[in-house]
Amino acid sequence: MFDNLDEILRDDLVTPADDFSNRVMLRIATLPAPSFPTRASHASEKMQWAALIGASLVGVIQLITFMFGIWTATAAS
């Protein structure tokens, strides 16, 4: 195996210029501030999931009731 492979791989082939971070920050200054998820958005996300699960349950119950109705009607006749 090539003796100093690890050493040469640790070498940085390219390096940042001294003013690199300044240039990035100048670009950042032109961008809008990032939006962070708030507690309210977490809460509303939970509410959405609860609503989805609740509505699914209601749907399943209605389907079972409907099938039971059909079965009762056919069994009665």
Place this chain on the structure above:
Amino acid sequence: MQSGHHPINIIEVLLRIQNGDRQAFALIVKEFERPLFGFLGRMGLTQGLAEDLAQETFLRAWKSLGQYEPTRGAFSTWLFTIARNLAFNELDRASYLNEIQEEEGTSEQACAEPQPPESLALAQRKQRLRNALWQLPAAERSTVALAYVKELELAEVARIEGCSIGAVKTRLHRARRRLSQFLEKDDVRQSG
């Protein structure tokens, strides 16, 4: 890592940004610029393209900073995932090879000017390594490029690569062997 260098507390920095302190992001840039350039260099990108991609990585990180969830992984994992995706897109561009050739042309012209022997040797050594890295399949190159980032654990490399730690080790072993072979052949060619 440099002596006396203390890694930043990313949660603290994020809180400062959340409270409107934009300049706190400079701490993130300063912390990760060097490892990011190291990674992009090992991906085989030239100085100019690495600068563009590093800048784009930080800009994207800024825009989606709110999507980073500390409970799901280290900030470095998140940042290097952005950088890796950008690097792969760049390498996929058909025009990339032309840009490399153009830049190599300019560096050859620069090499024609008299230079101290040490810097010439260093430039040659870097070029040889870059050529060898280019011989690797993209997935292996990316694994090697990430594995030599001091700030990343093997588990983080696996997470960024989307594979198991075992697969990372296998890729690394294979890539090192191939690189050794390329560089040895190159040695023989140069001394012959």
